[in-house]
Amino acid sequence: MKNAVGREIPDALLTNGREVYQGKNYMDGKYIQKASPRTRRCEKPVDTKVVASLVEALKQCGAKDGMTFSFHHHLRDGDYVVNQVMAAAIDELGLKDLTIAATSLGSAHDPIADYIEEGKVIGIQTSGIRGRMGEVVSAGKLKTPAIIRSHGGRPRAIEAGEVHIDIAFIAAPTSDCMGNCRGIGGKSNCGSMGYAMSDAKYADHVVVVTDCLVPFPNMPASVEAIDVDAVVVVDSIGNPKKIASAAARISQNPRDLMMAENVAKVIASTPYFKEGFSFQTGVGGPSLAANLFLEQYMDERGIKMGWAIGGICGPMVEMLKKGKVGKVIDVQDFDLDAVNSINQTPNHFEMSASQYANPANKGAFVNSLDFVVLAALEIDTGFNVNVLTGSDGVLRGAPGGHPDTAAGSKCCIIVTPLVRGRMATVCEHVVTVTTPGDCVDVLVTDYGIAVNPLRPDLIECLDKAGIPHVTIEELKDKAYSLVGRPDDLEWEDKVVAILEARDGTILDVVRKIKPYDPNKAE
Amino acid sequence: MIPRPRPERFRLRRTMMFMNAQKPGLIKDAYIYGCDSIMLDLEDAVAENQKDAARFSLYHALKTIDYGDTEVIVRINGLDTPHWQEDIRVCVAGGADGIRIAKCESAQDVKTVEAAVEAAEEEFGVEKGRTLLMAALESPKGILNAYEICAASDRMFGVAISGGDFRKCMQTTPQPDGVDMLFARGQMLLAARAAGIQCFDTVFTNLDDQAGFEAEVLQNKAMGFDGKSLINPKQIRFVHQVFAPTEKEIIQAEKILRAYKEQSAAGVGVFTVDGKMIDIAFIPGAERTLRLARACGMYEGDLV
Amino acid sequence: MEILKPAMAGTLESSDAQVTVEPGTDGIQLTLSSSVMNQYGRQIKATVLETLERLGVNNAQVTVVDKGALDCTLKARVECAVFRSCGQSAANIPWGGAVR
Numbered sequence: 001m002k003n004a005v006g007r008e009i010p011d012a013l014l015t016n017g018r019e020v021y022q023g024k025n026y027m028d029g030k031y032i033q034k035a036s037p038r039t040r041r042c043e044k045p046v047d048t049k050v051v052a053s054l055v056e057a058l059k060q061c062g063a064k065d066g067m068t069f070s071f072h073h074h075l076r077d078g079d080y081v082v083n084q085v086m087a088a089a090i091d092e093l094g095l096k097d098l099t100i101a102a103t104s105l106g107s108a109h110d111p112i113a114d115y116i117e118e119g120k121v122i123g124i125q126t127s128g129i130r131g132r133m134g135e136v137v138s139a140g141k142l143k144t145p146a147i148i149r150s151h152g153g154r155p156r157a158i159e160a161g162e163v164h165i166d167i168a169f170i171a172a173p174t175s176d177c178m179g180n181c182r183g184i185g186g187k188s189n190c191g192s193m194g195y196a197m198s199d200a201k202y203a204d205h206v207v208v209v210t211d212c213l214v215p216f217p218n219m220p221a222s223v224e225a226i227d228v229d230a231v232v233v234v235d236s237i238g239n240p241k242k243i244a245s246a247a248a249r250i251s252q253n254p255r256d257l258m259m260a261e262n263v264a265k266v267i268a269s270t271p272y273f274k275e276g277f278s279f280q281t282g283v284g285g286p287s288l289a290a291n292l293f294l295e296q297y298m299d300e301r302g303i304k305m306g307w308a309i310g311g312i313c314g315p316m317v318e319m320l321k322k323g324k325v326g327k328v329i330d331v332q333d334f335d336l337d338a339v340n341s342i343n344q345t346p347n348h349f350e351m352s353a354s355q356y357a358n359p360a361n362k363g364a365f366v367n368s369l370d371f372v373v374l375a376a377l378e379i380d381t382g383f384n385v386n387v388l389t390g391s392d393g394v395l396r397g398a399p400g401g402h403p404d405t406a407a408g409s410k411c412c413i414i415v416t417p418l419v420r421g422r423m424a425t426v427c428e429h430v431v432t433v434t435t436p437g438d439c440v441d442v443l444v445t446d447y448g449i450a451v452n453p454l455r456p457d458l459i460e461c462l463d464k465a466g467i468p469h470v471t472i473e474e475l476k477d478k479a480y481s482l483v484g485r486p487d488d489l490e491w492e493d494k495v496v497a498i499l500e501a502r503d504g505t506i507l508d509v510v511r512k513i514k515p516y517d518p519n520k521a522e
Numbered sequence: 523m524i525p526r527p528r529p530e531r532f533r534l535r536r537t538m539m540f541m542n543a544q545k546p547g548l549i550k551d552a553y554i555y556g557c558d559s560i561m562l563d564l565e566d567a568v569a570e571n572q573k574d575a576a577r578f579s580l581y582h583a584l585k586t587i588d589y590g591d592t593e594v595i596v597r598i599n600g601l602d603t604p605h606w607q608e609d610i611r612v613c614v615a616g617g618a619d620g621i622r623i624a625k626c627e628s629a630q631d632v633k634t635v636e637a638a639v640e641a642a643e644e645e646f647g648v649e650k651g652r653t654l655l656m657a658a659l660e661s662p663k664g665i666l667n668a669y670e671i672c673a674a675s676d677r678m679f680g681v682a683i684s685g686g687d688f689r690k691c692m693q694t695t696p697q698p699d700g701v702d703m704l705f706a707r708g709q710m711l712l713a714a715r716a717a718g719i720q721c722f723d724t725v726f727t728n729l730d731d732q733a734g735f736e737a738e739v740l741q742n743k744a745m746g747f748d749g750k751s752l753i754n755p756k757q758i759r760f761v762h763q764v765f766a767p768t769e770k771e772i773i774q775a776e777k778i779l780r781a782y783k784e785q786s787a788a789g790v791g792v793f794t795v796d797g798k799m800i801d802i803a804f805i806p807g808a809e810r811t812l813r814l815a816r817a818c819g820m821y822e823g824d825l826v
Numbered sequence: 827m828e829i830l831k832p833a834m835a836g837t838l839e840s841s842d843a844q845v846t847v848e849p850g851t852d853g854i855q856l857t858l859s860s861s862v863m864n865q866y867g868r869q870i871k872a873t874v875l876e877t878l879e880r881l882g883v884n885n886a887q888v889t890v891v892d893k894g895a896l897d898c899t900l901k902a903r904v905e906c907a908v909f910r911s912c913g914q915s916a917a918n919i920p921w922g923g924a925v926r
Contacts, residue, residue, distance in 0.1 A: 254555060254755035255755075393864060420894075421841050421862070421893065421895075422861075422862045422896060423865075446554050447554060482551070482896065483896060484896075484897060487865055487866070489865065490864075516863050518858045518867050518868075518870075518871050545839075546895060547841035547842070574910065574915035575902070578835075578925070579898075581921055582902045607917070608916065611919070612919070646922055
């Protein structure tokens, strides 16, 4: 069945009330029955919940074949916990048919690809998938299609009971013996632990994994002892160098700077750019550099930013300290400046993924967002964005909060170079739709700006400000004139991943790619 | 294949940005940053054993990439190398707008290049005289012979000093006040103006020293340069800002040109604008101001 | 042109391609790898073969390691490798003739 972004969704996937994507805000006003976990009572006082090993913890939580384990990705590419837990479950306990439900997965988790190939891991639910895992899933080696969700879509699915977590593993930079966790104070600090919060509340069992046990009580706790079954102390939960970079530096690349400046110009031309406006930006080169130019426009107009959300890094913390932004609220931190600031600098707060972006709750921050500046792997002439699959059809990205912030914000700006090497970023049809075009408002490239025709009001703003813009078709034509029109990818029927829209409908599917072999006669 | 319009000998050249002709990622779209001219480099940026490869890249870049209004100039290897003749052939065959003669020391150097360019135009069926020339002065001898170099050919549109080599010859280094090249810059400017061609300053290579760069650009403008060579797109904006005319200059130029049109139609040669005496000698300057203003997006009228 | 000795042109940098030609006897033996194979493999192959044909190269082993080069770069690299293999890359290139 074809959905609202023109993607053919196999009927076989449309079971148990699953629907295809119908457009923005389709589920608004509907009622849901929230799921609840089945948890063990810990009525009798104990001195400690620390157990000897991951295996002990798994046994205590009744780990068995077919279970779903959840993880969060604050340790980013430095994470050791996913691999440690899966090795304990599979290599030591001999478990199989396991599903990993992670907030995101990256190349740190390459070893999991082996468990997929061996058939020990049969399901993956995640926002991001990269590296070897992306390759084996793309090659059709995972037994069930991977389910890709946005950061807001995941807590929605958990609360609706669509994902049932048997055991949640919380990678905690510090924990006390009862399981009160914080993202700071240890040797592998990550700052915010926002993505782990829904997991801890909705999982049947919760195991904290830490490399820094601190005296009770570890306060204020991001994940609270009231939800924790067991605490495991390991040598190291991650590589600090890869958890948070020293400091996210603003790009010096002239192309990035040129695009960033145009992003700021567009923002400053809209009526939303006024005292107290709200803002989120990615950490990619041009997105982050937009901060710099935006600050100049704020000074010129004599206005301040009300609040900023997101994954946060140094430049935004700097603006908070200078008093140019009122409050910063993050679900994740990307560099040490942000890690060391959260809950320390006045007005720098932590939030859960649900608070951040869940479309089914009653007050997610994204819904009050004025501007979001985001990157893209591809964007097509319908303004549909792909941040999941490479233009070769292989899984190597993450929707993250992209679809959530795009849908919630008043003005969503995508910033990307027109081509990368020989890949046309602006194209006729994206490989996979991860953010639907009805949520995307402006595209800024190094070859020009295009505004979504659904937003005549913004077109008028740009015209008034004298900012030149063209149609997205013109940008696509320019891209193809540079790199040539790409051949259509060839696919097999097998679906390797389901791309779930943030509201739970199916936005797109990724099929198994048929690679082109130049030595085969055609 | 992208046909390029006939090059204009005198056009706006505030910024000329150097690009290694051997780097595909760089040359494919250097024009997006809005410099007036790009300078594809076959000389210093290209290793000795890659000179051949750079020519093949350059040829196809010139033939396939739509540089739009951006002027495309090629810096060829010096006349003391085995490369310059083939460099000229590829420039002319590919349709480059102009050639920058490296290490030019005499009028004879210009004439030598001119002869080779003419031969190449003949060989490749290119309109005779299409390919423009500019000279880079890189030695004391070049500076001393600046006037004869500037006046050596009708193809010459400009002359530039190349600071790196020149300072080495002079046993000096860049100074904050520009005193190291003050005389050379002055001598070259005199020669260029006397010969009626344009004059460009050297590159500023320390990208971390924005204040030093800005000081040098301001001095360039004050000395009367037409523009500056650049090594990074981020330098473009400031040069364009500095070389932009002021609002007052634009209004004055408009008044002069409008009055000139009216008065000359009535047969009057000398007249006054705002109490100042104006004659035909003021006209080229006023036209240049308005052309510059148009390029800077500050003038939309039809006087130029 | 006849490939006389092995020769190479280009780099493995992004947006470039490294082309190696070696003498051969059995037509064109092309080994192609590319970072954009699924979308551009056919076009790259066609460009390389057309360029070789224009240069009159009938027998050669050709290896192309493509890193997302545009067609104009691919042509330039193939031509340079071929002219180098014949020791003729330095001067008197037939610009606009066999090279176009």
